[in-house]
Amino acid sequence: xxxxxxxxxxxxxxxxxxxxxxxxxxxxxxxxxxxxxxxxxxxxxxxxxxxxxxxxxxxxxxxxxxxxxxxxxxxxxxxxxxxxxxxxxxxxxxxxxxxxxxxxxxxxxxxxx
Amino acid sequence: xxxxxxxxxxxxxxxxxxxxxxxxxxxxxxxxxxxxxxxxxxxxxxxxxxxxxxxxxxxxxxxxxxxxxxxxxxxxxxxxxxxxxxxxxxxxxxxxxxxxxxxxxxxxxxxxxxxx
Numbered sequence: 646x647x648x649x650x651x652x653x654x655x656x657x658x659x660x661x662x663x664x665x666x667x668x669x670x671x672x673x674x675x676x677x678x679x680x681x682x683x684x685x686x687x688x689x690x691x692x693x694x695x696x697x698x699x700x701x702x703x704x705x706x707x708x709x710x711x712x713x714x715x716x717x718x719x720x721x722x723x724x725x726x727x728x729x730x731x732x733x734x735x736x737x738x739x740x741x742x743x744x745x746x747x748x749x750x751x752x753x754x755x756x757x758x
Numbered sequence: 759x760x761x762x763x764x765x766x767x768x769x770x771x772x773x774x775x776x777x778x779x780x781x782x783x784x785x786x787x788x789x790x791x792x793x794x795x796x797x798x799x800x801x802x803x804x805x806x807x808x809x810x811x812x813x814x815x816x817x818x819x820x821x822x823x824x825x826x827x828x829x830x831x832x833x834x835x836x837x838x839x840x841x842x843x844x845x846x847x848x849x850x851x852x853x854x855x856x857x858x859x860x861x862x863x864x865x866x867x868x869x870x871x872x873x874x
Contacts, residue, residue, distance in 0.1 A: 651800070
């Protein structure tokens with residue numbers, strides 16, 4: 646039972662391009678949607694997060710777009726750099742259910758110089 | 759410097775053997791979590807704990823056990839009942855989602871377990 650579906654599984658983008666990763670969720674009770682970045686052999690690190698009362702959040706080159714009616718949210722990486730090459734995970738949680746994170750399957754991003 | 763320490767970084771287990779993965783945090787977080795990561799499957803929740811001496815099963819708890827005797831520590835035991843234990847194990851912690859808007863997890867660097 647996968648409550649958060651992430652696509653694509655992998656992505657290749659040229660330096661300076663835009664990386665776009667999409668996630669769809671099923672449970673309308675989710676009230677927190679973070680994105681994590683993971684480098685090989687390391688634990689994930691929180692990148693940016695959004696709540697469902699906001700349609701967009703931007704932090705530097707990273708932007709989350711949120712569509713509550715479609716139950717979808719996406720991560721945009723602007724001006725992609727080789728250092729952004731990593732695996733990205735979307736996730737969702739419910740505050741009332743103890744804030745347990747349910748993760749998407751991950752997207753491996755490769756930024757070519 | 760606050761953070762989460764997982765040890766060992768690499769662990770090899772023989773068939774039928776129990777092994778324990780260590781997770782320690784000095785962030786004063788109340789909640790701690792164990793996730794398993796397999797290629798292409800994202801992270802799946804094994805166990806979590808919100809308070810000392812209490813913990814709950816996650817989605818894939820079978821073949822695993824945990825304890826939470828101290829706030830700082832949340833060790834995971836992979837028992838011989840876990841038929842496919844080879845994976846990357848990640849420990850995380852967070853504050854409880856009370857009045858604070860901060861809800862993100864802090865992850866450790868992981869333990870890679872291999873059955874030999």
